[in-house]
Amino acid sequence: MQGKTPKEIIEAVQKAGVIGAGGGGFPTHIKLNASVNTVIANGSECEPLLASDKTLLKEKPYLVIEGMKYAMAATGAKIGYIAIKGHYQDAVAAVEEVLPRDGSIKLFLLENYYPAGDEFLTVYDVTGRIIPEGGLPLHVGVVVSNVLSLAQVANAMNGKPVTERPVTVTGSVNQPQVVTVPIGTTYRDLIELAGGTLNSDDVLMEGGPMMGLIVEDPDQGIAKTTCGVVALPEDQFIIQMKNTTISQMVKKSKAACCQCYRCTDLCPRNLIGHALYPHMTMRTIDYNLSEPTDHITSTFLCSQCGVCELVACDFMLLSPRQVYAEYKSLLVSKGVKNPHTRSDISIIPEYEFRKVSLPTVIKKLGLSEYVKDTPSYGYKSPDRVRIPLNRHTGVPAMPNVVPGEKVKMGDVIAASPLDKLGAVYHASIAGKVTEVTLDWIEIEKG
Ligand code: SF4
Ligand code: SF4
Known part of the structure; x- marks a missing residue:
């Protein structure tokens, strides 16, 4: 050093x-x-x-x-x-x-x-x-x-690039564990390492239960950001909420929000004094987006933590989080920039008391039966990896290898342009490049 x-x-x-x-x-x-x-x-x-x-x-x-x-x-x-x-x-x-x-x-x-x-x-x-x-x-x-x-x-x-990471594989699997695997290990291979899922129709989520996303294709590979893969039954509350489409949610929100205020009371960003009032946004969601109000543009202040959706609104089952996500992408597509930049902020006096304890979150999410030991299984390497090239902030990395090319572990296989925000990617196993797309590079051992 x-x-x-x-x-x-x-x-x-x-x-x-x-x-x-x-x-x-x-x-x-x-x-x-x-x-x-x-x-x-x-x-x-x-x-x-x-x-x-x-x-x-x-x-x-x-x-x-x-x-x-x-x-x-x-x-x-x-x-x-x-x-x-x-x-x-x-x-x-x-x-x-x-x-x-x-x-x-x-x-x-x-x-x-x-x-x-x-x-x-x-x-x-x-x-x-x-x-x-x-x-x-x-x-x-x-x-x-x-x-x-x-x-x-x-x-x-010490000259070692990012080629592997530890991943927690848990939920409805036979052997919950933390295992270190090459970047690009497929979700399917990870689940196999954990002894398979408990039910044939279990759904996989990448990331944690609160902010994770449903895995659409188990044959895609994990990213440098994949901290966990969680399997849950199809009819589990979290999976049902995450499978609700935005149009279903907006329709439901317009009809069912009782303005109880709990989403705002528990919103962590509101608690640190930011002007984010999800109950007010729920009240204004049928406003015309060509003239967005403060309660619509406040979407730029939302962290997408999911407390409003999965913890606060546990009776009406509405999702201010999802509404904010939708409005943010609409506003960004219209070129609207975040107008909320206050810095004279005071913490809300209830900050400490309104923190939601993890045991409460686990209970509300119906996850108690999945709280198990996750022993460390060390390093395991599959025969094939599919390394995603666009799972970082910035412009995607461009491949610089072609199918049929032999690579050693640690060889550079893709990079974002140096003058742009982005990342470099390396071969996570030694072998032959078998497929190259703009989204991923597949390598097979041997
Ligand atoms: S917690 Fe649910 S019902 Fe209550 S104000 Fe928020 S979105 Fe509406
Ligand atoms: S998802 Fe957004 S609105 Fe909901 S609790 Fe988290 S920060 Fe607040």
Whole structure:
């Protein structure tokens, strides 16, 4: 680590293809190209059932600390925090063992609530600073990076690109587990590693139950951002909510919203003082979008955390989250920019009391029967991977290999243009390229 300049660190991170591994997919080299006083390693992993970050912290805490040191060196930060849920005792003990003695990196124990990993909330919990509406942690002198991304920063400095990641495979499967696999391992292969699903018609979700998306094609490969794959029965509440189309939801919302206010009371972004009032948006959804009101444009402030949909509106079963997602894409397509940028914000006094505990979320989501141990199964490599090229923030990566070409693990196979926001992709197994599209590259062993 000695002697590395910020420029050298940022270049190595860019070359290794490190992006936000917690789900955001924002290129880490861009994030580190900043001047801040604080870096937070986000290890909160607040989605129910997931345990990938916790497992990493337990097994390789030294890598996260090393990555944190590089992130601090790149950004000039004087203090770093490893933010973990306080009840992850094994992970907390493992990190405590390797914390530097000079006090430059500290442990911060988060409460067990959802969504503690939302960086707006993490930054407030750890530093007491409130990120402005439409802002970034950078605006309050902070860089937040997922713990796995930081471990990958450490690997990058040792010349190792991002070719693998730990994934929690859980829910309705025979052997819930955390397994480290090559990027591009198919969802089908992951489920097989977990001993298959309990029911033949179980539905797969990528990510956690709150923010995850239904997997449409199990033969596609996991991305650098895939922290979990969760199988659930077709008739499970979450699957039913996620399968409701937006037009069904808008129709239902217009007719059934009783204006009880609970979605606003529990909205985490409202609680940190942002002008987001989902119950008001539900009241105004039949307004003409050519003249959007504040309650429509406030969609730009929504994190899509799902608290309003899956926790607050558990009686009427409406989804302000889905309504916001739809309006955001409509507004963006019309070229409307976020007009909400207040920075004179105060936290709502009820902030602490209205945090929704994870056990409550699990109960409301009907997930209690799936809360099981997820032992670490180490590294497993399939015979074939399909590496997605567009699962990061920015422009997709363009393939630079052709079918029939032999590749070694770690060879560069695709990259976004250097002058654009994007990422580099590497072969995650050695073998022959069998298929190349604009969306993925398939490699078979041998
Ligand atoms: S919780 Fe549901 S019913 Fe109540 S205001 Fe919000 S959307 Fe309407
Ligand atoms: S998804 Fe719902 S609860 Fe979450 S930030 Fe958006 S409006 Fe608030």
